[in-house]
Amino acid sequence: MSQKIQDNESIQSMLELTKLVKFGYKVLDKLPLIYKINPEIKTQRDQAVEILNHANILLLPDEFNNLFSKDGWVCYGGLSQRILEEVIYLGSNKQYQEAKQLLINYIDEDKIDFILKKCASREHFKERLDLFNLLKIDYLEERYHACIPLLLALIDGLANDISKHLGFFAENSDLELYDSITSHGTGLPFLKTIMNTSRTKTITEIIHMPYRNGILHGRDLNFANKEVASKCWWVLDCLIDWADEKQLNKQPKPPASLREALKQHQSIQELSKRIDLWKRRPTQTESYWKEQNIETLNPILPEYALFIFLGAWKEKQWGKMTPILLHNISKHLGKAASEVKNDYKKITLLDFHIINSEDQTPSNTQIYTYLEFIKNHVKQTLYLNISVNYANSQTGDPELRNEPNCGWYILQASISALLFH
Known part of the structure; x- marks a missing residue:
């Protein structure tokens, strides 16, 4: 595999295209009459120039890893571009301690909440969600001695379950993936090697790396600090990227043509503009929602x-429920309906109404809902925050609401407290 992330197929093809674009339009600029004859070429030129202006971002993952990987931080797909650019600037200008502090503080309550949201919708991760929530509390209350060992253990178990073969710290663990930033040889696999360093002596000095062997085997005694704990959360977030990319199973493919690259770039720019224009809907009162029903609501709404x-x-119409659940997209409907019936038949839903509804992102709305039901022969009530997601109807990927070929889907994980406890 390549020695640099910028040598990845997806990145290299874009870099090569920018070189081609630069050369081609340098020639065309000397023949301005062509632009008058065919104005479309001028439009394409301007789009190409914009690509060139952003091409340097493709080189940032390598710069980040060169600066920070030896100290336990590697670039990954979920890393904020703002943080990426800022810490590279600081690290390149002899302000390494400031960059280091920024990376440590990046793992705050908001970031952990975002990590946990991702965990809630992914196989193997969601099984450990209760523990992750407890770990969040320990981390925020600075009980680093408690959260670090458990995070290391859960990371190891997750890798084992996902690979169905080896744990994260195993010598031959398959953490390196084709055409990946996170799982490039200089990324997560390199970080695993550092974390797996042999620790043969008892050390009482403060450490700044989550050395798995030293911590779990009781040889590194002064490990309980925010830096080590934040790096464990960092690894967990990287592991989510690894799990997602492993499912994609990327293989080499022919490089995109210039026209395809420009079309894709334009599509992304247009989508970005639509996202910028999106605004949350105003909240309504509980009395308003109590008056709503199928007849009064617009079918395009998440409610x-x-x-x-x-x-x-x-009404116990399992087949009608099945296609509205996010995890059933692309599943065989007959088999999925059987699973839905098995999950939901134990609970007789008697009544429900919305308390309030709040748009969280362009593709997610949280709906606080009152439920009245019978479970285990006991009549009960529950207030539940149900997550409704706007997603591609073929892939299940989140989309900007009102995009075509998409729809609103229920995230079953947001109902799991009722279904499985």
């Missing part, structure tokens, strides 16, 4: 999807 889902549950 409409929730009403359809809960109404079908109340």
Whole structure:
């Protein structure tokens, strides 16, 4: 595998295209009459120049790893571009301690909440969600001695479950993936090697790396600090990227043509503009929501999807519920309906209404809902925050609401407290 992330197929093809674009339009600029004859070429030129202006971002992952990987931070797909650019600037200008502090503080409550949201929708990760929530509390309350060993153990177990073969710290663990930033040889696999360093002596001095062997085997005694704990969360976030990319199983493919690259770039720019224009809807009162039903709600709204889902549950129409659940996208509907029936039949839904609804992102709305039901022969009530997501109807990937070929889907993980406890 390549020695640099910029040699990845997806990045290299873009870099080569920028070189081609630069050369081609340098020639065309000497023949301005062509632009008058065919104005479309001028438009393409301007788009190409914009690509060139952003091409340097493709080199940042290598710069980041060169600066910080030896100290336990590697670049990964989920890393904020703002943080990436800022710490590289600081590190390149002899302000390494400032950059280091920024990286440590990057793992704050908001970041952990975002990590946990990702965990809630992913196989193997969601099984450990209760423990991750406890670890969040320990981290925020500075009980680093408690959260570090458990995070290391959970990271190892996750890698084992996902690979169905080896744990994270195993010598031959398959952490390196084709055409990846996170799982490039200089990224997560390199970080694993450092964390797996042999620790043969008892050390009482403060350490700044989450050395797995030294911590779990009781040889590194002064490990309980924010830097080590934040790096464990960092690894967990990297592991999410690794798990996602492992499912994709990327293979070499022919490089994109110039026209395809420009079309893709333009599409991304247009989507970005639509996202910037998006605004949260104003919140409504509980009395307003109590008056709403299938007839009064617009079918394009997330609340409409929730009403359809809960109404079908109340009537025990398992087949109607099945396609509204996010995790059933692309599943065989017959088999999925059987799973839905098995999960939901133990609970008789009697009544429901929305308390309030709040848009979180362009693709997610959280709907606080009152449920009245019978479970284990006991009539009960529960207030539940149900997550409704706007997603591609073929892939399940999140999309900007109202994009075509998409719809609103219920995230079953947000109902799991009722279903499985």
